[in-house]
Amino acid sequence: MEQRVTSRSLRTREAILYAARVHFAADGYQRATIRAIASTAAIDPSMVMRYFGNKEQLFEAALDVDLGLPDLTGTSVERLPHALISHFLAPWEQDAAEGSLRLLLRSAATNERAAERLRGVLHEQLTSSLKGVLGADRAAAGSGLVAAQLLGVAFARYLLRLQPIAELSVQALADLVAPSMRAALADL
Structure with missing residues (x-):
């Protein structure tokens, strides 16, 4: 019985998060309401507050x-640029239409908390990923350059759906972007 409650709880939590991502992405933080999020998740608004406390x-x-x-x-x-591009794009390829990655990228332009979160995620996770190849100092210095290129690709591909970038395979896209990323990393 306890496992059933946990599974149901997890499904409810995920339904709330999905609905929240949809509304925050479409309406922005200020206009999104707990009531609308609850309606999309097909639950009572008090359940949103129970799971997450507040907006x-x-x-x-x-x-x-x-x-x-x-x-x-x-x-x-x-091979580093190809590996970075492939690994960076993998969760975007699997992310739901209004998943956390798209929400974070959209929100970062207008919400300082989201921008701070995006900066932190990119710096921390890219630096950690790069330091085994470039060393700690070069990885920290290069994470911003790499992030700029990767975010540009993600924005063009997943938000703007800019052609032909949106239609290329990840491998073909990596082949196109890798030379400029390689050049940026070589100058560190």
């Missing part, structure tokens, strides 16, 4: 992102 805590939970970047130690500098 701000729900927004923070909706912005929780793990890019899933691996430690790239052992990757050659030549």
Whole structure:
């Protein structure tokens, strides 16, 4: 019985987060309401508060992102851009239409908390992923350059749906972006 409650609780929590991401992405933080989020999740608004406390805590939970970047130690500098691009785009490819990655990117332009979260996620996770190949200092210095290129690709592909970037395979896109990323990393 306890496992059933936990599974139901987890499903409810995920339904609330999904609905929150949809509303925050479409309406922005200020205009999104707990009532609308609850309606989309097909639950009573009090359940949203029970699970997340308040709108701000729900927004923070909706912005929780793990890019899933691996430690790239052992990757050659030549292959590093391809590996970064492929690993960075993988969760975007699997992310629901209004998932946390798209919400975070959209929200960062207009919401300082989201911008701060995005900066932190990118710096921390990219630096961690790069340090085994570039060393700690070069990884920290290069994470911003890499993030700028990766975010540009993500914005063009997943938000603007800019052609032909939106239609290319991840591998073809990596082949196009890798030379400029390789050049940026070489100058560190």
